[in-house]
Amino acid sequence: MTHERTPEVPPTRRGSVVTVSDRVFAGERFDGTGPALVQWLAGLGLDVDGPDVVPDDVDMVRTTVTQHIAAGAQLVLTTGGTGIGPRDRTPEALTPLFDFTVPGVGEAVRAAGPATACLSRAVAGVVGTCLVVALPGSGAACDEAMTLLTPVIAHALDQIDGGDHP
Secondary structure, eight states: OOOOOOOOOOOOOEEEEEEEOHHHHTTSSOOOHHHHHHHHHHHTTOEEEEEEEEOSOHHHHHHHHHHHHHTTOSEEEEESOOSSSTTOOHHHHHGGGOSEEOHHHHHHHHHHSOGGGGGOOOEEEEETTEEEEEEOSSHHHHHHHHHHHTTTHHHHHHHHTTOOOO
């Protein structure tokens, strides 16, 4: 009996989005950026969870992101909490999780964003085999970040998986 070889289907990539905002969490403000990021990642072909909404709380941000990574996310995007306000502490929540940082992502987000993007403390890093990116919460800054990151997401995830340069 002969068996035809079935082509291997590449594994589906999983992504997650976490909105960090006291006001969205309390129902006082509409979350525009979280759903936009979910739609964008789905358009890139990822299976996407979220957006989960958490308040500007270091422990809750860290716990939620860690749960997504443990559930198999290969890309976690957070939106919000990267500014200089008194409760903006998303970078402090995420940085201790990173095996290593990817500083070029935050630098590029700041460079490509609106004038106020210079106040963003956007960060990125790798946790195991997951890329975690903390994006600003403003709609304009997230739009710019999506445009900027579209051509590099697949390559970044391939690199984390041990792929070679194209």
